[in-house]
Amino acid sequence: MVNIKENSIKYIFLLSGLLSIFILLGIFYLLFSNSYPALRDVGIKAFFSRGYWNPTAYSVPQYSILNLIKGTFMVGAGSLLFVVPLGVACAAYLAEVAAPREREIFKPVIEILAGIPSVVLGFFGLVVVAPLLSRIFGLPNGINALNGSILVGIMALPTVISLAEDAISAVPQEYRHASLALGATRWQTLKNVTVPAALSGILAASLLGMGRAIGETITVLMATGNALADPSSFLDSVRTLSANIAIEMGEVPRGSLHFHSLFVVGLVLFLITFIVNLLADIIFNRYREGV
């Protein structure tokens, strides 16, 4: 009797553990099955050949998502350019230089930054960063890829800081002691021993930050201008994969070809972030085994 109860409780917990696998598979399955009509009628090639995204064109609808992918990576890579150096510097300070007291204060503050809702950041980009950029670069408005990169970067910063800090803290104490005993200063130790030893963890942190930046929706939707043209610089307006879904999903008739082609966009976005996250995961695990 006791055994039956114990076992059934165990299986209930097992089931809920399995659920996260089902949800992930379910997301993939539903994205794919809803994409399928579009992939069948338009063809995969149409999504990845040169051209524009314009499924509602009166004469010849176009489904190319190349400009969207380009916009997505511009915003993602642009944000990494300043987030990785800034984030790693903050992490190094928190892990190696700051007094325990300082750490106790600053870590929750960084968490507060992580808690700012994306729509509030987007709003800030619209009303503060955009006018600033337009003044600096002499543009009619500051709603462009640069603005998106800055905001998405702010969004990814806490992720990068906290993961990079974990990676730096995880470097065994002996490494530091050996370096200090050889006469190196704490800075030389940090620069030449600790950070290089934590490099794969830092790389994983950056990849996860990139994953967040690529998947972010509302902030980029509000800050990048969402033009469909082929962007030539960071001062051009861009539209990302995520923003494209957010803009068009609300107005598209359910079940239409346009509706299903938006799921294709979602599927591509899902696959890109999935690969980025998986890569981060692999690097992270290998590095943990290594230390």
Place this chain on the structure above:
Amino acid sequence: MTSDKISNDKISKYHKEKVAFWGLRISLFTVLIILGVILCDIAYKGLGVISWEFLTRPPRAGMTAGGIFPAIVGTFYVTVLAAFLAVPLGIATAIFLNEYAQKGKLTRIIRISLRNLAGVPSIVFGLFGVALFVQKFGFGASLLAAGMTLGLLTLPVTVTAAEEALKTVPQSYREGGLALGATKWQMISTLVLPPAVPGMLTGVILGLARAAGETAPILFTGAAFFLPFLPASPFSQFMALPYHLFILATQHHDISTVRPLAYGTALVLLVLVFVLNLGAIVLRYRFRGRFQKGK
């Protein structure tokens, strides 16, 4: 090498260190300044709009006047619904991973799924919500569909925090319980769970804060542009603070007139999310000390 040279070298070496550490410190201050500017701008321009009427009345005159009451209530409802899904599931998953699961392929796959779930873009959760809850389950665009979507979105946060809480319970509690002849579930339910509850609560609150601030997953699963009344049932559409701010900031026909209202909405949303986050942080700090003192 003269002793003079050596001490010169030392000075420049430690001089360098000082400069470098200040460089790192300045990077951290840069981040803090960014945070400060964002918070001050919103607080400064939003405070003037906040009034009793703003908090307790629906929008009027094509959303150019009045308050945000339905949006506050809508966000509250949808967050509670998300919690109903995420909290039991998240805690159960954490119990499985920390107490029952053996090291092996299955556990690894579950962990990888959770980590990847945490990385799924929120707009993709929105699409999933449309395909599953709105269409397949037939909930329509509704509080229920949006709440379930947000619940799944916050699941990884809840699991991670609940697991951390379980990990802080000393192994000796478990061994003691089993040694006294308790079954595994008796041991978990009477010895492991009670001390882990505050830590789990932290995770729940963090998850809720995240759910309350999300816009993308509710865009097509139930959030409404404007409703003068409160949602009547789980199957009604609803107004929500993040979506309302999005509308006021970008979609309204008279953006400059409603800008102060947008600031007010942003401030209310920020305060809501911060109160939740702060609660979680305070709870965690008080909780962390417990086992360390008892050791």
